[in-house]
Amino acid sequence: MVGDTRRGNKLLGFLEERFALSTLLHLAEKKKVPIHRHSVWYYMGGIAAIYLAVQVVTGILLMVYYVPEIQSAHASILKINSQIDFGWFIRSLHSWGANLMIAVVVLHLFSTYFMKAYRRPREFTWLSGLLLLVLCMAFGFTGYLLPWDDVSFFATKIGLDVAAKTPVLGGVIADLLRGGEAISQATISRFFVIHVAVLPICLLGLLGGHLLFVQMHGMSEPDAFKNLPAPKKTYEKFFPNFFFKDILVWILALNVLFVLVMLAPWGIGPEADPFGAAPIGIKPEWYFLSMFQFLKLVPPMIGPIEGELFGILLMGIAALAFAVLPLLDQGQSKSISKLATAYGVIIAIAAIALSVWGALS
Amino acid sequence: MEDNSATKIEEEDKSSQKPEASESHAEADSHWDLDILGEGQVGRGTLMRTAMGGIALLWGGMTLYPIYSYLKPKASDKDEQTKVTSLEVCKVDELPKGSGRNFRFGSTPALVIHTPDGEIHAFKAICTHLGCTVQYRNDKDAIWCACHGGQYDSHSGKNVAGPPPKPLAPLKAEVVNGKIVVSQA
Ligand code: HEM
Ligand code: FES
Numbered sequence: 001m002v003g004d005t006r007r008g009n010k011l012l013g014f015l016e017e018r019f020a021l022s023t024l025l026h027l028a029e030k031k032k033v034p035i036h037r038h039s040v041w042y043y044m045g046g047i048a049a050i051y052l053a054v055q056v057v058t059g060i061l062l063m064v065y066y067v068p069e070i071q072s073a074h075a076s077i078l079k080i081n082s083q084i085d086f087g088w089f090i091r092s093l094h095s096w097g098a099n100l101m102i103a104v105v106v107l108h109l110f111s112t113y114f115m116k117a118y119r120r121p122r123e124f125t126w127l128s129g130l131l132l133l134v135l136c137m138a139f140g141f142t143g144y145l146l147p148w149d150d151v152s153f154f155a156t157k158i159g160l161d162v163a164a165k166t167p168v169l170g171g172v173i174a175d176l177l178r179g180g181e182a183i184s185q186a187t188i189s190r191f192f193v194i195h196v197a198v199l200p201i202c203l204l205g206l207l208g209g210h211l212l213f214v215q216m217h218g219m220s221e222p223d224a225f226k227n228l229p230a231p232k233k234t235y236e237k238f239f240p241n242f243f244f245k246d247i248l249v250w251i252l253a254l255n256v257l258f259v260l261v262m263l264a265p266w267g268i269g270p271e272a273d274p275f276g277a278a279p280i281g282i283k284p285e286w287y288f289l290s291m292f293q294f295l296k297l298v299p300p301m302i303g304p305i306e307g308e309l310f311g312i313l314l315m316g317i318a319a320l321a322f323a324v325l326p327l328l329d330q331g332q333s334k335s336i337s338k339l340a341t342a343y344g345v346i347i348a349i350a351a352i353a354l355s356v357w358g359a360l361s
Numbered sequence: 362m363e364d365n366s367a368t369k370i371e372e373e374d375k376s377s378q379k380p381e382a383s384e385s386h387a388e389a390d391s392h393w394d395l396d397i398l399g400e401g402q403v404g405r406g407t408l409m410r411t412a413m414g415g416i417a418l419l420w421g422g423m424t425l426y427p428i429y430s431y432l433k434p435k436a437s438d439k440d441e442q443t444k445v446t447s448l449e450v451c452k453v454d455e456l457p458k459g460s461g462r463n464f465r466f467g468s469t470p471a472l473v474i475h476t477p478d479g480e481i482h483a484f485k486a487i488c489t490h491l492g493c494t495v496q497y498r499n500d501k502d503a504i505w506c507a508c509h510g511g512q513y514d515s516h517s518g519k520n521v522a523g524p525p526p527k528p529l530a531p532l533k534a535e536v537v538n539g540k541i542v543v544s545q546a
Contacts, residue, residue: 154493300526
């Protein structure tokens, strides 16, 4: 490798001497990607990353015109949508991008779950991935309030009131986020800072760790592939083979985003009226819909416990099991492995069914 | 030199595992005479680790407490001027039978209803479920919450359907000189 660059032009030599490019290239070439029936899922993380890049760029651009102030927030979005050149485009990219990004992260999560990619030594890759999804949802929740239209107002109100029912710290956290008893200027300021400063730092840091783990451990191999006799296992090089396919997939993913933005530019509802009635048909974003629908189904009181609290606890336990089960399923026993798979299927079906039900009702 | 320090570490580990054995092993310079709790001598390593942990906790607390206080909403943030005891909402003619109107009562959203049978009732419009703002629905002759479909009786404010656990908080509504006046119940 070193020989290659020496033969290249002076610039390459200059860079090589300072950044040890050939070592990086060597690493990238050593990395190999298994080829099997489920290889497509290896692209999901990369797609999530490209959508994140879109969010960062469009988010920074939105910040130029968005005003996080209660009298001006809604008007500033209207201005972005109607007066600023390409404003509608940037904003729609950010809103659609947020949805696509979360969708892809969810797919990525379930695909690694069912391929059992979380097994030793990748436990922390799994846990950091879960946290990344939580951060993405936090991005969605905080960003949703910023346009200050009627749905965003009530979505935030309900979200924080549900959070406040969580035992121990729920009330304190909801108060800190709300900055008072009612959704107000204090809430907008806090959500804005969280959305554009706190979450980006946390997300990028955690993503760094996540990617580092992936590099350290290499791509996971599903059991069926691992148990093949050595000559039957086929791999491709990460660089250049997989990398160029990655770029192709990114172009496709960006095209999906552009098509959605062109066909359905993101709209905005009437300005929030803190004293007006909740708008008919109000619903949270789709990624909160299953939880919303679940809470709606729980009766107001279950014995002595308030229904909300009961629902929150139940969902908390389900989520915790989803995080922890992978740590127990280390491939040592067939039955635990099957249990983990079955649990994943149940969670996936429940989430889909509740979301569809919530969307239709 | 190096050998020496290695054995010391080993000894320290032993002593932290078995505190009662430490006395016989005690070396003048690997322990301080800190038999405060009467549990035998404390190894220097243990002491340092405890001290470091303690300092880290203190430092963390010292950092987090001001941040928490800074972010905590103040009770004084509540606007005293928005406290209202009584309010003219509108003329009776502006609110025909079988309709309702959402309005602002001080710092809370409120709702006044002119029922189809001609009565006037007012409530705080805060749903007792999760605090959405309720509205009057003519088609159901009921107070209705869009968030999870909770329903209340339009005369009494009693919760009659859906998730709400309690009736709406009532306000007093009367007609004075052809105007609807709402006041604290
Ligand atoms: C560094 C990264 C980011 C920055 C600087 C940023 C900045 C902003 C700004 C200024 C707004 C207000 C303008 C508006 O509402 O259109 C906004 C809205 C929003 N953001 Fe972000 N954002 C970032 C990343 C993300 C990510 C990763 C997600 C989700 C995965 C996300 C989801 C949203 C959503 C759902 C909205 C509301 C969109 C709307 O209705 O207009 N953001 N963001
Ligand atoms: S907040 Fe009114 S029914 Fe849930």
